[in-house]
Amino acid sequence: MQDTNPYQAPVAELQGDTDEVLAERGTRLGAAVIDGLIGLAIMTPVMWLGGYWSAVIAAAQRGEQVGFGLQLLWMGIGLLMFAVIHAWPLHVGGQTWGKRWLGIRIVTLDGRPVTATRALLARYLPLQAVGGIPCLGALAVLVSVCMIFRKDRRCGHDVVAGTRVVKVR
Secondary structure, three states, rough: OOOOOOOOOOOOOOOOOOOHHHOHHHHHHHHHHHHHHHHHHHHHHHHHOOHHHHHHHHHOOOOOOOOOHHHHHHHHHHHHHHHHHHHHHHHHHHOOOOHHHHHHEEEOOOOOEEEHHHHHHHHHHHHHHOOOOHHHHHHHHHHHHHHHHHOOOHHHHHHOOOEEEEEEE
């Protein structure tokens, strides 16, 4: 006879492709660094040509901070540039360029490839928006990133978007 425990947590069968291997934390970090360097290489000249750096220098010479509106504008431009840079590899294989080069990809919890729209709107946009909040944004992003040390290796943005990062087979 089998005893059932009324206080036991519910058990559910996993759906989808369960033979996928989660991406290593170091590989995910490497992909993020590559993506950051690509963004830096593209955004630095764009910001120079767009007048952002001259506004920063002028504000610093006056002993002021750059206005919130200007920061918000450039945060939006940065997010738009991220979308332009990574839209194609996200659409084709659920990967940013860094993830593509290091052999990992973003999938939904049931193992389906993530769409570019879902990745950009549910995974990256909320993190960028929260990250733009002075002081608290940086803390929120740090907490999101540190969640990778959980057993399922999902960062906060993975939890929000219902995604995980796996090795490409």
